Amino acid sequence: MPTLAVCSWSLEPTSPEDLVAKLRATSVRAVQLALGPLVDARDNPDSPWHVARARKTLADAGIRIVSGMMATVGEDYTSLASIRETGGIVPDRHWATNLDRARMHARLACELGLRLVTFHAGFVPHDRTDPLRGVLIERLRILARLFACYGVTLGLETGQERAATLLDVLADVNEGAKSQAAGDPSVRINFDPANMLLYGMGDPIASLRAIAEASRSHRASPSLIAQVHIKDAVPSDQPEQWGSEIAVSPARTHTADGRASVDWPAFFAALREHDLLGRIDLVIEREAGHSRVADVAAAAALVRSLAPDHEAKPLRIGVLGMGFMGQTHARAAIRAHAASAGCTLAAVCDPRIAEIASRLGQTATGNLGAAAGDASIDLAGVRLAQNPGELLRGDDVDLIIVATPTDTHVDCARAALDAGKHVIVEKPVATARAPIHALQRYAAQHPTLACVPAMVMRWWPGWALARGVILEGALGAIREFTLERMGQPPTWSREFYANALRSGGAIVDLHVHDVDFLCWTLGMPQSVRSTGTIQHVRTAYQFAGTSPLDAHAAGSWELPEGERFRMRMKVVGEHGAIQFDLGHDPAFPAGVCKLGGMSAVSYDTALSPYELQLRDIVDSISRGLPARCSLEQAAVAAGVIEREQESLLVGREVNV
16 A cells, blocks of 8 residues: 655665665665666575565565666766766667666566556657657657556656656657557656756646646546655756755755755645545655665654655455355455555455354365465454345445355445445356446446456466566567366365356356466457367467467366366467466465576565455555456456357357
């Protein structure tokens, strides 16, 4: 959730452990992380900044990474003239290197689960006829599309251009990027009031208002402002000279000719006026001085005094249906709360809640066994309800997770929306496409509420990264795309899963994961050819295009008893391959993921994908951002499965 953080480089850490120690001294528990040291240490497991060590050190200390920072090569900050010539992605001589490093930053950000990476693009010419402006805009489009492949937004640091120029450039970049990218790329703004003063590019509060009002007038959703740096400076009274950075404090600094530093009460009033407090992270930055830890601590105290309403209260979660998947979501909520991830388990509901609560200390296992630390659920302080009405009437719940039998999902989701609750709907949303579209239309009548399908493979460690590699084109033309998911029928509700009219069988309940991931990655197939039955299906997918692509997915509940559940992905391209094979201990292993041209990828297996999913959806709701999965996308997967069912029935290829 939106919070108060510190730029890691402000504290000049020598290691992740040093960063943790300095953050503790500032009383801040979140960080915008400079990604360069982690990128440079990728192939050196002995480096203190190796990604696995850095992530574990920060996580163990309860430090959250809110965003990343990407530095470009060859920058010279000696003077305004030198940075104008060398800054950002302007210099031709460094463009190839910067593009390659941007690719590594995008992959790392995806691996870390970051939504935002900021950087200085360089000076944008104010003159629209300047040829350099067109070059810079095209390079920004390339970077926007690259980061969008990995689900990451690119944030431009303000200061090197006036607000009006920045708005013009963003309009050009985002329009061009959206027309060509797979996904929904965008470039947003990391607003730094001090940079406006340091570079002499206008009054920071007036600039903030101009950008925020432009977002509103153009109905930009989310706001063009993605993050704000808390930093202060005094402008120079000499042209082509730097201003001077100063420590953030309640008292303003004035120069002899009346130039002044940031008016912080007015600045936070402007943020509040445009509904940005509680929607974006406020990140303290200090790049000068010899008492940075103390300066950051003082800045944090000032922010908390002027913006006590910034850090929102955790979303209170109610789980509707406490069968195996409901318990899985309840565990995810408990663990997310323990990690201060912006949510807490407030209530659970099931007709048999007393019986269920009495045996929650027992280990429950699904396809993958029990995850470490997940053997029990502590319901102390959690409200217990026996029916949905009782759960939904309470004002102690903000978000309902619907984990009831599939044929009740849509009705339960509608009731939760009517009660004014956000909703997460366990997959599959329904056994057919039409009810999902009906729910989508109903949810549109509640525009302030989120209704999100829980398609957990989109959050499975390594899978979003693999998708990004494919979309980016790093593997070249894809020759083979094979997904496989096989096991026995779920044992935790035999009667329900044995009734294919209610559950949809393996083709709907199990195979939907791979159909969704295939459509999310490759787009809608033109036709399908399925063989087998609804309990053991294998489908070949045909796509438009001249390059031959062998795309298959198989799902089964008919593995012999005793065989281990299998989940596999194999992607072969002209330049490399990806392989993922899950079927070994521990419960949530990364499997084997080999990315063409990349080093081994490390994953945080201590976090279950269900917790990653919940954290991300909670974050989306808190920030007013679209979630990683939508009801429309759930309907797409359901529509493809309907065509697969038709192909099974008629015994031939069917157009989608």
